[in-house]
Amino acid sequence: MQSKGKCIYCGKLFSGSGLSRHLATHLKEEPVADRKRSYHLVVDAKPYFLHLLMDGDAEMEELDSFLRAIWLECCGHLSKFSTARWGQEIKMATKCRRAFDKGTELWYAYDFGSTTELTIRCVDAYPTATKEGIRLLSRNEPLDIKCDHCKEKPAEELCTVHYGEDEVFFCEACAEQHMEECEDAEYAMMPVVNSPRMGVCGYTGGQIDLERDQIEA
C-alpha cells in the first residue's frame, strides 16, 4: 500500500519519491536568504509520512513538538532523537543545521512503553529561511480503511482488544453493534485517525492539519 500526499504549493497528488522530486521544484524557487538554510525532511512511519521544511536555526525540540502535535501526543510521554535505534542521542537543544545534512537519516521514538518509532530523512537543504520554524509541505492523505464487519463503509473506530483478529475496524453502525458484543469495548474503542499512533495508549488525534487528521472532517 503506497499512500499519496498533496503538494502544499499546487495541490497535486503524488506518492513516494515522486513527491520528494516534485516538492524540490517548488523549494528551489523559495527566496534566497543570506546565511540561512532550510531542510526538506521526510518523516516516515509507513504507510504514514510527513514532508517538512525546517529552518536550520530551529531546535530539535521544535521538531519534537511538531511531531507530537500532528501525530503522537497522548499523555506527555518521553521522546528522543538519535542517529539510529541504538545510536547516539541528539539533544533537544541541537539546531536543525547541526543535526541534518543532505542524506542524513535520524531515528525518533515517542513513549518508551508503547513506543511509536519514526525515521527522519533529510532529502536536501536550500538557502532559504522558514519563518514559522517548521512548515508542513505534505502528508499522506487519510488511508482508505474499510469496516471489517460490513466491508463497505469507511472505518471510524477500532477495538484495541481485537488487534490481530478478523474484526478490528468498524464503521459507525457496526461499532455500535460491536459495543454490545464486546465486553471490553467501553475502554477499548478508539477513533480511526491519520497517524502511526492510531489505537495506541490514549491517542485520539492531532492538533494541526485537522482537515486530514480524521476520516470525517
Ligand SMILES: [Zn+2]
Ligand atoms: Zn506542487
Ligand SMILES: [Zn+2]
Ligand atoms: Zn499515552
Ligand SMILES: [Zn+2]
Ligand atoms: Zn460496518
Ligand SMILES: [Zn+2]
Ligand atoms: Zn472488541
